[in-house]
Amino acid sequence: KNEVEQSPQNLTAQEGEFITINCSYSVGISALHWLQQHPGGGIVSLFMLSSGKKKHGRLIATINIQEKHSSLHITASHPRDSAVYICAVSRNTDKLIFGTGTRLQVFP
Amino acid sequence: KAGVTQTPRYLIKTRGQQVTLSCSPISGHRSVSWYQQTPGQGLQFLFEYFSETQRNKGNFPGRFSGRQFSNSRSEMNVSTLELGDSALYLCASSTDRDRGSSTFGSGTRLTVV
Numbered sequence: 767k768n769e770v771e772q773s774p775q776n777l778t779a780q781e782g783e784f785i786t787i788n789c790s791y792s793v794g795i796s797a798l799h800w801l802q803q804h805p806g807g808g809i810v811s812l813f814m815l816s817s818g819k820k821k822h823g824r825l826i827a828t829i830n831i832q833e834k835h836s837s838l839h840i841t842a843s844h845p846r847d848s849a850v851y852i853c854a855v856s857r858n859t860d861k862l863i864f865g866t867g868t869r870l871q872v873f874p
Numbered sequence: 875k876a877g878v879t880q881t882p883r884y885l886i887k888t889r890g891q892q893v894t895l896s897c898s899p900i901s902g903h904r905s906v907s908w909y910q911q912t913p914g915q916g917l918q919f920l921f922e923y924f925s926e927t928q929r930n931k932g933n934f935p936g937r938f939s940g941r942q943f944s945n946s947r948s949e950m951n952v953s954t955l956e957l958g959d960s961a962l963y964l965c966a967s968s969t970d971r972d973r974g975s976s977t978f979g980s981g982t983r984l985t986v987v
Contacts (some may be wrong), residue, residue: 801978807911807962809978852917861907861930862976864917 769793770852772865779872785840787812787868789853799862801852809812809852811832812838843872878979880969886985892953895982897973901944901968905929905946907976909939911962920963923948952984960986 923942
């Protein structure tokens with residue numbers, strides 16, 4: 767069993783829809799990261815959080831430490847949000863343990 | 875400020891050859907980590923360097939090695955290339971104070987034929 771599990775693996779949405787991607791982990795962590803990877807490979811770090819909730823524009827990330835679960839929400843989704851979203855956890859080092867990613871496609 | 879720069883962007887090598895990839899971190903970032911991404915295994919941690927010392931290592935064979943220079947630039951080397959080494963190699967840099975908050979480069983796509 768992977769230490770970091772994401773769901774769903776694939777997600778399609780119509781422009782404007784509210785999107786939720788889930789991440790569960792089984793190890794103790796110091797922080798959880800949400801990353802975005804566009805075709806071509808470059809990765810952008812969206813959030814790093816260790817408790818509570820963070821918001822950046824249309825993106826919201828939450829984490830529940832007791833339940834070892836995090837969610838990434840996208841409000842008013844747009845085709846440019848189409849990407850692979852990756853959850854990763856770190857344990858007091860720069861070694862990240864990654865989930866398998868969620869491929870999101872938003873259609874106009 | 876300039877981001878994390880990886881060179882080259884694309885590389886084709888034949889089995890048995892060796893390859894060196896380069897990563898220039900963000901100015902002021904002293905920690906550099908390397909990751910391998912393949913369709914089958916996803917993203918996996920290779921190693922981390924800080925102040926020219928390897929601080930952390932993933933589960934990869936000894937053919938994978940790296941080093942860091944005094945200006946924090948890092949290189950990774952893969953010797954005796956195998957077809958399965960074909961992957962996107964990503965590096966990420968961070969400050970030591972804010973470990974885990976990494977900035978990624980665009981990656982080097984290595985194809986072994």
